[in-house]
Structure formats: structure tokens, C-alpha cells
Amino acid sequence: MIEFFTSSTFQTVLSALNSGFLKTLQLFFITLIGALPLGLVISFGSMSRIPPLRWLTRLVVWVIRGTPLVLQIIALFYVPGMKEWFTWPSGENGRMLAVCVAFIINYACYFSEIYRGGIQGVPKGQQEAGQVLGMTKAQIFRHITLLQMIKRIVPPISNEIITLVKDTSLARVIALQEVIWMGESFMKGNSGISGLVWPLFFTAVYYLAFSGIVTVLLGKLEKKLDFFQ
Amino acid sequence: MKNMKKLWALLLALAMTFSLAACGGTSDEETTTDDQTAEDTSGEDTAAESDLAYVQDKGTLVVGITYFAPMDYKEEGSDEWIGFDADLAKLFAESLGVSVEFQEITWDYKVEELDSRAIDCVWNGMTLTEDVVAAMGTSNPYCTNYQTLVYSADRAAEFEGLTSLEGLNIAVESGSAGEDAAEALGAATVPVQAQANALMEVAAGTSDAAVIDVLMAAEMTGEGTSYADLVYSLNLNEAQDLPSEEYGVGFRQGSDLVDAFNTFLAEKVADGTVLKVATTYGLQDAVILE
Numbered sequence: 416m417i418e419f420f421t422s423s424t425f426q427t428v429l430s431a432l433n434s435g436f437l438k439t440l441q442l443f444f445i446t447l448i449g450a451l452p453l454g455l456v457i458s459f460g461s462m463s464r465i466p467p468l469r470w471l472t473r474l475v476v477w478v479i480r481g482t483p484l485v486l487q488i489i490a491l492f493y494v495p496g497m498k499e500w501f502t503w504p505s506g507e508n509g510r511m512l513a514v515c516v517a518f519i520i521n522y523a524c525y526f527s528e529i530y531r532g533g534i535q536g537v538p539k540g541q542q543e544a545g546q547v548l549g550m551t552k553a554q555i556f557r558h559i560t561l562l563q564m565i566k567r568i569v570p571p572i573s574n575e576i577i578t579l580v581k582d583t584s585l586a587r588v589i590a591l592q593e594v595i596w597m598g599e600s601f602m603k604g605n606s607g608i609s610g611l612v613w614p615l616f617f618t619a620v621y622y623l624a625f626s627g628i629v630t631v632l633l634g635k636l637e638k639k640l641d642f643f644q
Numbered sequence: 645m646k647n648m649k650k651l652w653a654l655l656l657a658l659a660m661t662f663s664l665a666a667c668g669g670t671s672d673e674e675t676t677t678d679d680q681t682a683e684d685t686s687g688e689d690t691a692a693e694s695d696l697a698y699v700q701d702k703g704t705l706v707v708g709i710t711y712f713a714p715m716d717y718k719e720e721g722s723d724e725w726i727g728f729d730a731d732l733a734k735l736f737a738e739s740l741g742v743s744v745e746f747q748e749i750t751w752d753y754k755v756e757e758l759d760s761r762a763i764d765c766v767w768n769g770m771t772l773t774e775d776v777v778a779a780m781g782t783s784n785p786y787c788t789n790y791q792t793l794v795y796s797a798d799r800a801a802e803f804e805g806l807t808s809l810e811g812l813n814i815a816v817e818s819g820s821a822g823e824d825a826a827e828a829l830g831a832a833t834v835p836v837q838a839q840a841n842a843l844m845e846v847a848a849g850t851s852d853a854a855v856i857d858v859l860m861a862a863e864m865t866g867e868g869t870s871y872a873d874l875v876y877s878l879n880l881n882e883a884q885d886l887p888s889e890e891y892g893v894g895f896r897q898g899s900d901l902v903d904a905f906n907t908f909l910a911e912k913v914a915d916g917t918v919l920k921v922a923t924t925y926g927l928q929d930a931v932i933l934e
Contacts, residue, residue, distance in 0.1 A: 427720065493753070496760025503762065505706050506745060510762075590749045602840035603864070604711045607720030610869025612844060 427606050428614045435597030436621045439583045442514060442593065446579060449519035454526025461531055472527075479524040485585045488517045492589045507592065514586040522579060529571045533564035566640045573633040580626045594618045695899040696740070699764055705737040708749040708763035710838075713863045714925040715769040716746070728787070728925045729767050735917070739908050751838065752819060755779045758896050765901065766894035769859065771821040776894060781902045785890030786909060786918070788930050790881040791825040792861050794846060795853035797875045803853060807883050815845035815854040821889055822855035825880045831855075840864065843871055855880060859930070890932070910934075 419425060460472030479487070492513040496502045503509035537560050545555035587596040598615035601608050699705055707730075709716040715729040725746040737744035749757050749766075757763045758780060771789060772782055793814075795803045809831035816823040818835035822842075826833050834851050836842050842854035843864060861876040881888055895901045912918045913933050922931035 489753070489756075492762070493756040493760040496762060497756065502760070505704065505762065506747065588750060589753070590747070592748065599838075599840070600711060602844065602870075603838060604713050604717055606718055606722075609713065610843075610864045610871050612847070612870045 424608060424611075427608060428601060428611070428617070431597045431600065431605060432594055432614060432618060432621065435592055435594035435618075436625075438511070438586075438591060439593045439621070440625075441511065442518065442583045442586060442591075443579060445515045446518040446522055446583075447576070449515070450522035450526055453519060453523035455530055457523055457527035458530035458534065461527060462534070476524045476527060479521055480528075484517070484521050484582060485588050487521060488514055488585060488588055491517045510586075510589055510591045514589065514591050518579075518582075518586075522575065525575055526572065529568050529575070530564065532571075533568040534560055536567055537563045569633065569637045569640060573630075573637075576629060576633065577626055580629060581622060594621055695764075695896055695901050696904055699901065700740060700742055703742050704745045705733070705740060705742050705765070706745045706747050706763045707733045707737075708754060708757050708766045709746055709768045710748060710751050712769050712860065714859070714927065716767075728922055728927050728931075729769060731921050731924075732786075732912070732918070733765075733767050735912065736905060736908050740904065751817070754894070758894065761896075764895070765905075769857070769891050770894055771857070771889045772892040773821050773824065773889075775819070776892075779897070780894035781897050781899045783893040783895070783902055783905045784909060784934075785892050786932055787891040787922075787927065788888040788932060789891060790858050790879045790888050791822045791855050792858040792876045792880060793853050793855055793878045794843060794861050794865060794874050794876040796846060796849075797873050799852075800875060804877060806878060809853075812852040813850075815842035815851035817842055817856065820856075822857070822880075825884060825886075826855045828884050829880065843874065846874060847871055859927075 457472060457476065460468055461476060463469045463472070492503060492510070494500075503513050541559050541563065542555050545559050550558070583593060584595045586593050587599075590596070592600075595615070595618050597605075598618040601611040601614040603609060709725070709729070711717055712727075712729075714727050716725055716727045717730075718725060730746065733746075734744050747763050749763060754766045754770075758766065766780070769787070769789070770776060772785060776782060793803060793806070793809075807829075809826060809829040812831050813834055814826040814831035815834045815836055816826050817839045818837065820839065822839070823833055823835060834842075834845060836845060839854075839856040839860055842851075842856055845851035846854045847870070858876070858879075865871045865874040865876060893905055895905070909918070918931060919928065919933060922928050
């Protein structure tokens with residue numbers, strides 16, 4: 416058993432999976448950094464007092480949430496070049512860029528609905544109290560609504576974040592070489608090793624470990640926000 | 645009255661959406677024409693002319709591949725793509741005066757990869773099927789291949805000498821020449837994403853056998869692989885009275901790179917380079933030397 420873990424095959428597979436998982440992590444963090452704030456902007460749009468803006472935003476959210484992410488990735492990567500609008504940069508970086516854009520838009524739409532629920536879930540009395548104190552609208556949002564909203568949305572956002580860890584595997588549809596792609600690569604051959612199936616199943620270890628860490632961190636965050644209640 | 649207001653607002657919103665979309669369309673088109681006025685005037689012929697210029701202009705030939713020994717693969721501990729196809733691709737790029745870049749792709753999307761200009765050619769032991777020839781600008785053939793049947797060694801007795809696959813569940817790569825062969829011989833096909841997945845079906849017992857390229861079967865089954873229990877036999881092209889398959893390189897439809905490649909290939913066959921490279925990878929019997 417120990418021989419297996421010190422064998423050169425295991426080392427080669429491990430380093431390939433590591434490089435794939437680095438791509439997975441890159442996609443995960445870029446998506447979060449982009450989608451968390453964008454989601455808030457979209458949620459303002461879907462709660463806007465201006466009906467056309469509100470409907471337009473909700474239309475976009477409906478389209479994005481109503482179609483598979485894998486389809487959005489394929490469309491976003493291939494259609495611009497086929498229609499000669501623009502070409503994504505060649506090489507792995509262009510693919511990563513396209514996938515990040517698709518993920519950020521998709522996840523921002525899901526986040527926006529969670530934000531909307533969180534904001535609208537704060538009792539109206541809280542805002543009225545702010546008005547009585549003579550606070551401006553912006554002050555009310557920042558000091559009263561936002562903090563209470565954050566507390567409310569942590570559990571549903573955590574859910575989405577855990578889903579995101581695993582959704583990153585969809586990126587391989589346009590040949591982004593994330594961890595599952597690398598795992599599969601040893602079936603057809605990679606670095607002189609071919610016909611190996613176990614690296615594919617071994618990628619589960621990476622996902623489990625990472626989602627474990629994320630779960631613990633999000634649990635801590637939730638605890639920290641306990642003082643609101 | 646209130647409903648009317650809402651209806652108007654909805655209509656306005658829709659109008660805005662479409663006008664925005666329209667604006668986007670026009671401005672994008674404008675930039676495209678600005679960028680390409682020199683090369684991209686109307687008409688198929690002139691559009692084709694621009695492809696070689698386009699590649700030379702950007703200075704790289706992006707070659708779409710999948711991992712496929714002995715055509716495109718990496719040796720253990722090395723990060724360089726080698727193989728019969730990879731080595732010739734390097735020479736071809738050199739002859740065009742550009743550098744070469746290998747890009748792994750998802751095989752199902754090879755045509756979209758070409759059309760969206762994410763890659764410039766598909767050069768990966770691609771069988772010239774009717775579908776491929778219809779969707780791409782394809783080169784003269786440079787190598788031969790046939791489809792073979794892969795099955796578990798325990799069940800070898802059932803499969804040896806078969807001429808029909810009726811009543812069998814056969815795993816094939818979706819859209820491959822193997823799928824056509826299996827269907828023509830009466831099998832119930834199980835289309836999967838890649839030839840490697842087809843082998844996994846057989847190993848897991850979820851399909852009776854798989855139909856894949858003989859070059860790949862030789863590389864991926866037998867001792868030292870996860871498929872040590874799988875064996876292959878039968879030339880399914882012979883079984884169908886079909887000629888052997890031919891490998892070719894795919895470019896964008898109407899591209900002038902096809903002619904550039906054919907000229908290059910004829911030169912390299914004539915001066916013996918093709919045979920030399922083929923011998924390096926054990927393909928001297930399969931390569932076409934017109």
C-alpha cells in the first residue's frame with residue numbers, strides 16, 4: 416500500500432491533479448469575488464421602483480436561472496467567435512476567462528434572489544425606526560438593513576457556495592483543464608500513463624476536503640453573526 | 645387604467661431590451677468590419693483567402709488536439725507534445741513562418757472550436773467521415789486506420805470471427821467512425837463522450853463490447869493499463885466491405901490553409917520526412933505515401 420503512494424505513477428498523477436485543482440480553486444474564488452457584489456447590484460435592479468428596470472432585471476434572472484449553466488458556458492465561448500463579434504484570447508487563459516464570466520453571471524443571478532429575500536425579510540418596522548431617528552435612506556440601508564440581511568442570508572449563500580465547489584467541474588465542457596479533466600486524462604493517456612481509471616475517482620478526495628474546509632469556515636461566520644439575534 | 649399603465653411600461657421595457665440588443669449588434673459589426681476591412685470583404689473565396697493571412701498575422705497556428713498516442717501525446721516527465729501528428733504540425737507551422745500552439749479540446753465541439761476561431765485546425769488522427777468532410781475544410785488523407793472491436797478476454801469465444809453485432813450493446817464514442825460501423829453491423833449502440841469512456845463501459849460490464857480505432861485499442865488495452873483484461877480483434881471495415889479509413893487534417897470551411905497543407909504534405913512525402921517521422925512512432929505501415 417505504501418509502495419503505491421510512493422510510486423512514480425502516483426506522484427505523476429498527484430501533480431497533474433494538483434495543477435487541475437489549482438484551476439478549480441482559481442475559478443471558485445474568481446466567481447465568488449465577482450458574483451457576490453454583482454448579485455447585490457442585480458438584487459437592487461429587481462427591487463427597483465422603476466418598473467421597466469425591474470422587469471428587465473427579472474427577465475435576465477429568469478433566463479440565466481432557467482437555462483443550464485453548461486449551455487451558458489458553451490454559448491458564451493463559441494457564439495462570439497462564430498458570429499465574428501470577438502474572439503476569446505487563445506490558449507488556456509482565454510478559456511478560463513470565458514468560464515469565469517459565465518460563472519459570475521450565473522451565480523450573481525442566484526445570489527441576487529437570496530439578497531432580495533434577505534432585504535425584504537427585514538421587518539419594515541426597522542426601517543421606520545431609522546426614519547424616526549432622522550436617518551437617510553442610504554444610512555438606513557447600511558446601518559440597519561444590510562447587517563440584518565447578512566445574518567439572514569448566510570445559510571442560503573453557504574448552500575450556493577458548496578454547490579459552486581462542485582459546479583466548477585462543468586468548465587471542462589470547453590476543455591478547461593480543471594481537476595476532473597485531469598483525472599479523466601489518465602484514461603486516454605497523459606504523461607505516458609494511459610488506461611488508468613482511479614485518478615478520476617480520486618478527484619473526489621479534493622472536492623470533499625475543500626468543501627469540508629468551506630463548510631467549517633462558513634459555520635464559523637454564522638456563529639460570529641449570532642449576536643444579532 | 646392602472647393596468648394600461650403597466651402594459652405600457654412592459655412594452656417600453658421590451659422595446660428597450662431589443663433596441664439595446666440591436667445597438668450591441670450594430671456596433672459589434674462595425675468594429676469587426678473596421679478590423680478586417682483589409683482581409684474580409686464579401687464572398688466565400690476572399691473570405692477563404694484571409695485565413696492563411698489571419699494565421700500568419702497573429703503569428704501562431706493553434707492546433708486542436710485530444711490526447712491520442714501515438715498521434716498527439718506527452719512522454720512521462722515531459723511537458724512537450726510529441727507524436728506523428730504533433731511533429732508534423734510543428735513542421736507545418738514552421739513552413740508558414742508561425743509558431744505552433746497545441747490546445748486540448750472537447751472532441752464533440754471540434755467544429756465549433758474551428759468556427760469560433762478558438763483553434764485553427766483539428767489535427768488528431770481524425771477519420772475523414774462524411775460528416776467531417778461536410779463540416780470542415782479537410783486535407784488530403786495522410787494515414788490509414790480501421791475500426792476494431794474491444795471486449796473482455798473472458799468472453800473472447802463469443803466474439804471471435806463475428807460478422808454481425810446484432811443483439812449486442814456496443815459502446816462507441818458519440819459521433820465517431822466507430823459509431824457508424826457499429827450501427828451498420830446492427831448493434832444497439834451506447835454513445836459515450838470519448839473512446840476512453842467506451843472502454844470503461846466494457847470494463848464495468850455495462851456494455852458487451854466497444855468499437856474504437858485500432859491504433860487507440862493497441863495503446864490503451866492489455867498489460868500495464870487499467871484494461872489488462874480487455875482484448876481486441878476483427879477489422880470492422882473489412883466486415884462491412886468498406887475500405888480502410890483515412891486520417892486527415894481539418895481546417896475552417898473554405899480555408900486556403902487546406903491548399904497550403906496539401907502542398908506541404910506533398911513536399912514532405914517527396915523528401916522522405918513523413919516516412920521518417922512515421923517510423924519513429926511505428927506507423928510506417930499505416931502512413932500514406934502517394
